[in-house]
Amino acid sequence: MGQGEVYFEFAQVGRQMRVAAIDADSGTEVIVIAPLVATRIQMQQLALAKLRRKLAEAPPTPPTNPGKFA
Numbered sequence: 001m002g003q004g005e006v007y008f009e010f011a012q013v014g015r016q017m018r019v020a021a022i023d024a025d026s027g028t029e030v031i032v033i034a035p036l037v038a039t040r041i042q043m044q045q046l047a048l049a050k051l052r053r054k055l056a057e058a059p060p061t062p063p064t065n066p067g068k069f070a
Helices: 040-057
Strands: 006-013 016-023 029-035
Touching (some): 006 040, 016 040, 029 040
Antiparallel strands (some): 016 029
């Protein structure tokens, strides 16, 4: 993950918070479930750590240069 933007989405589900972190460059998304007693910053840090882990293990994307066909 570079220095790109990360979008966060919060949705309360019962007595828990569902937090989605989405990498703006790749569109990769992860979901974490956090207790409502956690602060918003704690929830974001947890989701961001999971997103970074997922992006680090993802295979590299193929180059986008157009190829030539013979």
